[in-house]
Amino acid sequence: MDHENVSATLMVAAPAATVFTVLADPQTHAAMDGTGRVQEPLDREPLSEVGQVFRMNMYHPDHPDGNYQTANKLHVFDFPRAIGWYTGYDPKGDGQLEFGGWFWRYDLAPLSLSQTEVTLTYDWSQVPQRIREYINFPPFGPEHFTDSLRHLAALAAPTTPSGASEPT
Template structure:
């Protein structure tokens, strides 16, 4: 089952999968899985490979977008929701000066996992840009991806979680 919903300043999609929430959460908490989950081709590889375990944790990703200067860039994500195995989310930012001082643009990703039984989970993926200031909205269009991106990502997540019988245990 697939659902897609657009509201002002956020878009979400949902998918019900025949997988336990714990397995889906373990994949989401593993930054090395994110390039496979992403449906845009923008997420290239994790810079920080440690599993996501706490609010405030930063994990960086190497990215590619043809509209970015030289195509390649890096984002720094800060975990702002972590309630295993029910919810995980992060704000996306960057380090413009290369000095470790992060700036966030006002958008975030959030996955909500609702167990519908011991081996069935409804996954809702939300992309929210409600806190993006006008100065950024002047040059970035939101959402910056096609409407089917979230549904595609949920299908990639389900496929990966099906092939991943347990959480990654090495620290990176």
């Protein structure tokens, strides 16, 4: 872990295009999450371009309301190599989004036709001091990143017609 970002890398037994498709589907994000905070998407459309916003229902026991929503804005969309988004919210409920300065990014490097090296990076280098005063970064342990990548690998794994994973 560096001072203002953390990353983890895992080899995934799936083609880069398949892994990217899982990442670009907001409906897979709750299953991919390593913290249990991501709940369900409010926007179910596949992610397709820089600037697109997708909202997620979230839960955190230390959040004042427990349940809350995030609005994530794509800032990287390079099929099938990289995808990333800033996490924000709509503080007044008027559609004017604010972003806290942290982002998620997945970089995919094909190792073969059926294997992809995936690096997940969480970066908070642009978070202003006023936010750092009440959120400790990163707001979860390093196991989150490994867990999330393992969940991604399981979601992207090829399956046989019966639904069972193919042997590796």
